[in-house]
Amino acid sequence: xxxxxxxxxxxxxxxxxxxxxxxxxxxxxxxxxxxxxxxxxxxxxxxxxxxxxxxxxxxxxxxxxxxxxxxxxxxxxxxxxxxxxxxxxxxxxxxxxxxxxxxxxxxxxxxxxxxxxxxxxxxxxxxxxxxxxxxxxxxxxxxxxxxxxxxxxxxxxxxxxxxxxxxxxxxxxxxxxxxxxxxxxxxxxx
Numbered sequence: 001x002x003x004x005x006x007x008x009x010x011x012x013x014x015x016x017x018x019x020x021x022x023x024x025x026x027x028x029x030x031x032x033x034x035x036x037x038x039x040x041x042x043x044x045x046x047x048x049x050x051x052x053x054x055x056x057x058x059x060x061x062x063x064x065x066x067x068x069x070x071x072x073x074x075x076x077x078x079x080x081x082x083x084x085x086x087x088x089x090x091x092x093x094x095x096x097x098x099x100x101x102x103x104x105x106x107x108x109x110x111x112x113x114x115x116x117x118x119x120x121x122x123x124x125x126x127x128x129x130x131x132x133x134x135x136x137x138x139x140x141x142x143x144x145x146x147x148x149x150x151x152x153x154x155x156x157x158x159x160x161x162x163x164x165x166x167x168x169x170x171x172x173x174x175x176x177x178x179x180x181x182x183x184x185x186x187x188x189x190x
Contacts, residue, residue: 030096031109031125034085036134041077043159044070049184058177073182076164080139080154084118093118106135119143134158147171160185 094111111123124138137156161183
């Protein structure tokens with residue numbers, strides 16, 4: 001596995017060097033994050049699992065849990081399904097960096113924007129190179145509503161679950177943080 005990662009890094013370095021040498025601008029080939037999320041929502045429509053939602057508020061000792069519908073899952077994820085994440089818009093507004101992490105046997109591809117007007121500012125895609133598939137997706141989203149600023153972090157685990165952390169900041173008040181975890185398949189990975 002380590003040889004594979006070293007070979008991948010070497011090939012990437014050679015391609016980068018050659019592209020700089022030729023001064024030819026290659027078309028971007030970003031991962032289609034919007035299609036991935038929409039595909040995951042189609043996947044959950046097809047599975048016979050129950051959806052357990054666990055909510056933890058930072059300022060509370062209580063944990064609330066309940067079973068929710070597939071439609072409620074869609075409602076939670078909807079703010080992340082924005083036109084800026086559609087492939088063409090995404091390639092125009094985000095810069096890509098990547099690195100191979102041998103300790104977790106994953107290639108991490110990070111997309112960041114410098115445009116602070118976009119609701120989503122960062123996307124991390126964790127790819128399992130052995131299986132050649134996305135294992136996790138992490139997104140950071142910002143929104144202002146009235147006198148509150150909301151920051152949401154979504155960590156989606158492929159075909160398994162997601163965690164949504166919502167922080168609300170309001171002037172002269174402590175930050176309010178709510179963590180929602182939705183699980184539909186808690187079986188161990190094969």
